[in-house]
Amino acid sequence: MKFSYRQHLLRATLFLLGVFPLSGFCQQIIKGQVTGPQDLPIPGVNIQIQGANRGTTSNFEGEYQLVARKQDTLVFTYMGYAPQKVAVDEQTQINIQLQENENSLGDLVINAGYYQVKDRERTGNIAKITAEEIELQPLVSPLQALQGRMAGVEISSGTDTPGAAPTIRIRGQNSLRTEGNYPLYIIDGVPINSTPVESNTSLSFAGIDPLSTMNLSNIENIEVLKDADATAIYGSRGANGVILISTKKGEGQKGIQARLYSGISTVPNKLDLLNTQQYLKVRRQAFNNDGVEPDEFNAYDLLLWDQTRETDWQEEFLGGTANITDVSISAQGGNDRTHFRLNGAFHQQGTIYPADLQYQKITGGAHLDHRSKDEKFQLGLAINYGVDQNELLGDGVDFNTNAFTLSPNAPALYLDDGSLNWEEWGEAGLNNPLEGIFNTSTTRTHNLITSLNLSYEIAKGLEVKTNFGFTDFNSDEVVKMPQRSYNPAGMPLHRSLNTQSQRQSWIIEPQLNYQHQWGKLNLNALVGSTLQENQYDTFSVQGENYVAEALIGNLGAAESLINGVARNTQYRYQAVFARLGLDWDQKYYLNLTGRRDGSSRFAQGNRFANFGAIGAAWIFTEASFFEENMEWLSFGKFRGSYGTTGSDQIPDYGYLDAYEATQGPGGLYPTALANPQYSWEVNKKGEIALQLGFLKDRISLGASAYRNRSSNQLVGYPLPATTGFNSVQANLAATVENRGWEVEFSSDNIRKGNFRWQTSFNISFPKNELIRYPGLEQSPYANTYREGHPLNIALLYEYTGIDPETGYYSVKDQNEDGVLNQEDQVVIQDRTREYFGGINNSLSYKGISLQFLVQFVKQEGSFTSLFNSGFPENQLQEFSSTSATDHQISQTPEASLAYSRVVESDLVIDDASFIRLKTLNLSYSLPADWISPLGINQAKFFMTGQNLWTLTDYRGIDPDTPIGGLAFSGLRTFTTGLQVNF
Known part of the structure; x- marks a missing residue:
C-alpha cells in the first residue's frame, strides 16, 4: 500500500510541475533594506504583497529580496513600528525606513488552523513561538522547545532518553483517563495521532514520540490554540487544545543555508551519598541496635565484600558524556509564480550510560508553492519524511536506581573478560545488578507526512479550497536477549521480542471561503467538511532458543515462537464545520464557529455531536475618547469566548463485544464487554482577557482568566474479578474543572544605537479540581480521587514522628481500629503546579546576539528514597546520623514495615519548586563586508546551552521529575556551531 501511494504521489507531483512549470513568467526582482529611525537595520520585518498570501522577511542586516509585479504594492510591518505601503511600479530597489507607531501591536499574523488572523484582531487565545526560538535548541522533540515559553502549556519530558514522548498538558488535565488528555497535533494542515507508540524498551513508560522524526530546523512556527474560540472549529479533536506546526516554505531570498552544531551532554546533578566508611558505620550500628550477630547471609557487605573498596556508582552509571552532532542544509528558489524549498538534516546523539547506545535521525522534506498567472489558482505541496534509529537497553536494567542505591563497597560488576560477575554477587545470594545489560533494542521508525492544498478564486472574494493529507508511520522494534545477560545457573535461552506497528491515515477537507466588505463591516465566512480514516496495525511475537547469539531477532532461526499478538483497528471520522467572522470598523470583532462531528468509536445513535463557540473582541483604544486623553496607552483590547468541544479519545470498538482466538485450534474467548450506550465527553470552555500596549507598544x-469544565467522563470502568473482565467502557457523571490565570508581558527595554534589549515574561496560575463525582465513595476510584481536589493527588498517612518506644517512624491510625490501611490515608497532597512560567531576554549589539530563558515552577513533590537507614543500600548523608529526634537505625521487619508506611505519609512531601536557566544562546554574525566577496550572505557562529543551572531545595536529582527523587528529565548540554547562508 505505502509504495503504491508514493508512486502515485510522485506521478501527481510531476504532473503538477508539468502543468505549472517553474519558469516562463517574467517579473521584477525587488531588493532592498529596512532600517529604523536611526538608520539601524531591522531584522525580521514582514514584507507582504498586498492582496496575496506571499512575501518574505528581512535578514539580520535588514535586507530582503522577493519577486513582484509592477502593479503590486509591498506592505512592510513590524511590531512596534508603523506599517508602510509602497507601490512597485518600475522600482527594483526599495529601501524603507520604518517609524515607531502607537498602534502597531498585533501586526503579527497568527495561524488559527483553518484561517489566519492578525494578533491584534484575534478573539481567541493563541500562543506562538517562531523558528528562532526552536531551531538551535539541541532537542529531538519539537514540543520540548515549548518549555517555559508559553502560558498555560506544561511540558514534562519525564526521561532523558531521546525519542521518548514528552507529556504535554494545555490548561490542565481534563479527563480521568491518561490517554484522554492528549492535544491534537496538526502538521501543515494534516492531523497526526498524538498517542505515544508502544515500546518494550526503556521507553515503555513514556512510549515513542510520534513527532521525534521531525526536523527542528525545518519548523517555521508552532502555535498552540487554547480557548473555545480557537479550538471549537476542530470540534471533538480540540478538547485538549491544538498544536499547529508549520514547516518552512520557499518564500523569501533564494539560496542555500547550511548549519552544523556539535556538543556534549552530561547528567545535571549528583546526590551527596555515603562513602564506604560512612556506609559501613551505619550498617554496623544497625546490627548493634538490633542485637543481631552479623553473618554471611545478613551482612554480606560487612563480611564478604572488601571493606576498603569504594565505587562512586553515580559516576560509574551516570558519569558518561553523550556526544551530539546535528547537520542541516536547505535550498530554496523559484521564479515569480513558483517557489520551492528542499531540506535535509542528520542528528546523532549518544548516551551518558555505560552502554553502546545511540540515537540517529535523518530527515528530508520539500515544499512547493505555485500561483497561476491570474492569481486565481494556488497550489501548495508539503512533504516531510523522517527516519530514526534508536538503540536502547531492553526494559529491565535501571541505571538510575542502581547509581544511588548500590553499596559503595559492592564488588565489581564485570570480570576481566567483559562478562558479568555472577560468582561474587551469587555468594551474597544476589543477582548481578546489571542482569540484562547485554540485552539490546533497536527501534527503527519511518514517518511520512504529506499535504496538498489546492485553491481557486471562483469570483471576487469567493474561494474554493481543498486540503489533502496522508501520513504513514512505521515502527519496527527488535529486543535481543542473549544468554550472557542472565545468570547461567538459571539456564537461560537466547530470546527476542519483535514488535511492528503501523499507523496510516488520510484526510480530505473541502472548504468554501467568502470575504466581503460593506463600508465599515468586513465579513469572513468559511464552510467545510472533513473525511478522515486512520488505520492502526500492530504485531508482536517472542522468539526462543536461537542456536547462536548472532541469529537473535531472525524469527526464522528461532526454535519456537510464542505469545504472538496481532491487532488491527480502524477509525473513521467525518465532520462539517463553519466559521463566521465579523469586523466593524476595525474596532469590534465577532467570531462564530461550529462543527458537527461523527466518530466510529460510538454506537449508532451516539455517533454525532455538535460543538461550537462564540468569541468577541473590542479594541477600545480605537474609540474617539482615547485619541487625546490617554496617549500613554497605545493599544487596548477586551476579548472573551465561550463554547464547547468534545472528546472521543477512547479505544476503538468499545461498544462491541470483542473476542480473540484461543491458543489451541477452533476456539474463541471474550476479551471485552459491549456497551453501546456511552457517548461523547463534553468540555465547556469560557475565557475573558485583556490586552494592553503602552508607550507606543x-x-x-496580556491577562486571561479561564474556566473549563469537562463532564460525561469516558472511562474504562473497573469491574469485579468475578465478571471475568477488567473493565467496560462507560460514561461517568463526573465533572473536572480547570480554571486559572495567565499573564504575558513583553517589553522593548532599550533601543539605542546598535544596542537592543527585549524581554518577554509569562506566568500561569492553574487550578484543577474534581468538582463532582456522585457515588465516589462506593466507586472503584474511592482511593484515587477526592471531590474538591485535583486529579493529580496522593493520599497519604499523617506522620506523627518517631515512636519513643521503638525509635521507628510512626503514622496515625485515624479510625483507631488497630489496622493501618487506605481508610487512614487522609492527608491529600496536591501534586499540580501552583504556578509556572518563564522569562526570556534577548540582547543584541551589532553582530553579537545573546538570548536566555529562565524557567520557574512552584510545586510540591515527594522524596521517597535513600533514607531507609540500616538496610544494605546507600542513602543520603543527611540521614546517616542519629539523635533524639531521628529514627532508630535498624533492619528488623518492624523497621522495614515502618519505613514502607512512612514513604506513604506526608513526611515525604518535599518542596520541588525550582528556577532553571533553561536555554542560553550566544551568536556572532560576521560583518557583511567580510563575507560578501566570498559569495556568502550571512555567516554566524553560535554557542547554545540547555539546562545549565538549577536553583532548588528539592532533595532529589531533578525537580522537573519530582516524584520519588531518583529520576531526571533533561541533560545539561553544551553545543557550538556555524550557520552559513549562500
Missing part, C-alpha cells in the same frame, strides 16, 4: 501586557 514598547510594553505589552
Whole structure:
C-alpha cells in the first residue's frame, strides 16, 4: 500500500510541475533594506504583497529580496513600528525606513488552523513561538522547545532518553483517563495521532514520540490554540487544545543555508551519598541496635565484600558524556509564480550510560508553492519524511536506581573478560545488578507526512479550497536477549521480542471561503467538511532458543515462537464545520464557529455531536475618547469566548463485544464487554482577557482568566474479578474543572544605537479540581480521587514522628481500629503546579546576539528514597546520623514495615519548586563586508546551552521529575556551531 501511494504521489507531483512549470513568467526582482529611525537595520520585518498570501522577511542586516509585479504594492510591518505601503511600479530597489507607531501591536499574523488572523484582531487565545526560538535548541522533540515559553502549556519530558514522548498538558488535565488528555497535533494542515507508540524498551513508560522524526530546523512556527474560540472549529479533536506546526516554505531570498552544531551532554546533578566508611558505620550500628550477630547471609557487605573498596556508582552509571552532532542544509528558489524549498538534516546523539547506545535521525522534506498567472489558482505541496534509529537497553536494567542505591563497597560488576560477575554477587545470594545489560533494542521508525492544498478564486472574494493529507508511520522494534545477560545457573535461552506497528491515515477537507466588505463591516465566512480514516496495525511475537547469539531477532532461526499478538483497528471520522467572522470598523470583532462531528468509536445513535463557540473582541483604544486623553496607552483590547468541544479519545470498538482466538485450534474467548450506550465527553470552555500596549507598544501586557469544565467522563470502568473482565467502557457523571490565570508581558527595554534589549515574561496560575463525582465513595476510584481536589493527588498517612518506644517512624491510625490501611490515608497532597512560567531576554549589539530563558515552577513533590537507614543500600548523608529526634537505625521487619508506611505519609512531601536557566544562546554574525566577496550572505557562529543551572531545595536529582527523587528529565548540554547562508 505505502509504495503504491508514493508512486502515485510522485506521478501527481510531476504532473503538477508539468502543468505549472517553474519558469516562463517574467517579473521584477525587488531588493532592498529596512532600517529604523536611526538608520539601524531591522531584522525580521514582514514584507507582504498586498492582496496575496506571499512575501518574505528581512535578514539580520535588514535586507530582503522577493519577486513582484509592477502593479503590486509591498506592505512592510513590524511590531512596534508603523506599517508602510509602497507601490512597485518600475522600482527594483526599495529601501524603507520604518517609524515607531502607537498602534502597531498585533501586526503579527497568527495561524488559527483553518484561517489566519492578525494578533491584534484575534478573539481567541493563541500562543506562538517562531523558528528562532526552536531551531538551535539541541532537542529531538519539537514540543520540548515549548518549555517555559508559553502560558498555560506544561511540558514534562519525564526521561532523558531521546525519542521518548514528552507529556504535554494545555490548561490542565481534563479527563480521568491518561490517554484522554492528549492535544491534537496538526502538521501543515494534516492531523497526526498524538498517542505515544508502544515500546518494550526503556521507553515503555513514556512510549515513542510520534513527532521525534521531525526536523527542528525545518519548523517555521508552532502555535498552540487554547480557548473555545480557537479550538471549537476542530470540534471533538480540540478538547485538549491544538498544536499547529508549520514547516518552512520557499518564500523569501533564494539560496542555500547550511548549519552544523556539535556538543556534549552530561547528567545535571549528583546526590551527596555515603562513602564506604560512612556506609559501613551505619550498617554496623544497625546490627548493634538490633542485637543481631552479623553473618554471611545478613551482612554480606560487612563480611564478604572488601571493606576498603569504594565505587562512586553515580559516576560509574551516570558519569558518561553523550556526544551530539546535528547537520542541516536547505535550498530554496523559484521564479515569480513558483517557489520551492528542499531540506535535509542528520542528528546523532549518544548516551551518558555505560552502554553502546545511540540515537540517529535523518530527515528530508520539500515544499512547493505555485500561483497561476491570474492569481486565481494556488497550489501548495508539503512533504516531510523522517527516519530514526534508536538503540536502547531492553526494559529491565535501571541505571538510575542502581547509581544511588548500590553499596559503595559492592564488588565489581564485570570480570576481566567483559562478562558479568555472577560468582561474587551469587555468594551474597544476589543477582548481578546489571542482569540484562547485554540485552539490546533497536527501534527503527519511518514517518511520512504529506499535504496538498489546492485553491481557486471562483469570483471576487469567493474561494474554493481543498486540503489533502496522508501520513504513514512505521515502527519496527527488535529486543535481543542473549544468554550472557542472565545468570547461567538459571539456564537461560537466547530470546527476542519483535514488535511492528503501523499507523496510516488520510484526510480530505473541502472548504468554501467568502470575504466581503460593506463600508465599515468586513465579513469572513468559511464552510467545510472533513473525511478522515486512520488505520492502526500492530504485531508482536517472542522468539526462543536461537542456536547462536548472532541469529537473535531472525524469527526464522528461532526454535519456537510464542505469545504472538496481532491487532488491527480502524477509525473513521467525518465532520462539517463553519466559521463566521465579523469586523466593524476595525474596532469590534465577532467570531462564530461550529462543527458537527461523527466518530466510529460510538454506537449508532451516539455517533454525532455538535460543538461550537462564540468569541468577541473590542479594541477600545480605537474609540474617539482615547485619541487625546490617554496617549500613554497605545493599544487596548477586551476579548472573551465561550463554547464547547468534545472528546472521543477512547479505544476503538468499545461498544462491541470483542473476542480473540484461543491458543489451541477452533476456539474463541471474550476479551471485552459491549456497551453501546456511552457517548461523547463534553468540555465547556469560557475565557475573558485583556490586552494592553503602552508607550507606543514598547510594553505589552496580556491577562486571561479561564474556566473549563469537562463532564460525561469516558472511562474504562473497573469491574469485579468475578465478571471475568477488567473493565467496560462507560460514561461517568463526573465533572473536572480547570480554571486559572495567565499573564504575558513583553517589553522593548532599550533601543539605542546598535544596542537592543527585549524581554518577554509569562506566568500561569492553574487550578484543577474534581468538582463532582456522585457515588465516589462506593466507586472503584474511592482511593484515587477526592471531590474538591485535583486529579493529580496522593493520599497519604499523617506522620506523627518517631515512636519513643521503638525509635521507628510512626503514622496515625485515624479510625483507631488497630489496622493501618487506605481508610487512614487522609492527608491529600496536591501534586499540580501552583504556578509556572518563564522569562526570556534577548540582547543584541551589532553582530553579537545573546538570548536566555529562565524557567520557574512552584510545586510540591515527594522524596521517597535513600533514607531507609540500616538496610544494605546507600542513602543520603543527611540521614546517616542519629539523635533524639531521628529514627532508630535498624533492619528488623518492624523497621522495614515502618519505613514502607512512612514513604506513604506526608513526611515525604518535599518542596520541588525550582528556577532553571533553561536555554542560553550566544551568536556572532560576521560583518557583511567580510563575507560578501566570498559569495556568502550571512555567516554566524553560535554557542547554545540547555539546562545549565538549577536553583532548588528539592532533595532529589531533578525537580522537573519530582516524584520519588531518583529520576531526571533533561541533560545539561553544551553545543557550538556555524550557520552559513549562500
